[in-house]
Amino acid sequence: MNNSSSKTKKMVLAALFIALQVVFARMLSINTPLLRIGFSFLPVAMCSILLGPLAGGIAAAIGDIIGATLFPTGPFFPGFTLSAFLSGALYGLFTYRRAPSFISALIPVVINNVFVNIVMGTFWLSIILNKGYIALLPGRVTKNLLLIPIEAGMIFFFWKYVIKPNEARIV
Template identity: 40%
Template structure:
């Protein structure tokens, strides 16, 4: 519990740095832009790559910054190009996604197992459970009727998305090491 509190405090302190805010803002902008290139075959399924900048924000600046970047990205996407009615549940999901990635990645070595576990946590708790509840409420659908298609989509996309987060994170680590740029 002490480590968790320290992680939260350290991540909140990142918000005092102009460099952290600038890079987080650029990653949030990238999240928004990638969100516009979403494939949505119907109101129940969505394929996007906007999770990558959110995971990077969590990796660089922790769960607080990752969560706030999730909120900012979700709100900006809605105000710039709404794809349906605004629903605060999806903003909560965006916060939790950035927060979870920050918990797993911030101040930790990026390993395939860590990425797989972080993304699995996001997939199960945010995408399958919470987002399915939000969709059921918003579109007046039965929760259990939503699950088969959403489970199939996430089962197929999980290894692809995990690999993408891992390879982008490792590439960023190498770039930061070579350039000796400190983000903290």
């Protein structure tokens, strides 16, 4: 396969993951003003596993912008786009070109849920909602800590049993 065909295939794959992220986040999630519970992390992680940290981060940021534009749940805030980019990049840093392992899936999930979602996300919400940072923390901490094993398990499962066996055909 020539280089331009490979780049085109990777762009199409990234676009597919962006579309899945938007659908999972905006249509198949439970959304409240303070929390979103859903599976939009999965297409972001799969994109990062296959295409790397930069592509995963860019795809996550683009997905956030498209989702916020087409299906707004509040005002657009660039801090959430930065958080989306960091999430995609983190998944790729720990999974791209590596053999599937639960620990390699767990580390970026922990960093994402603790640093990106709890610390940064709560800060962004405190700015948007004009509420105290500490007041927003309890529900967000509970949700993110409970989801760590679920998210890590799902990423590991898809990485090992869906992506890895088909990787040569996908990319």
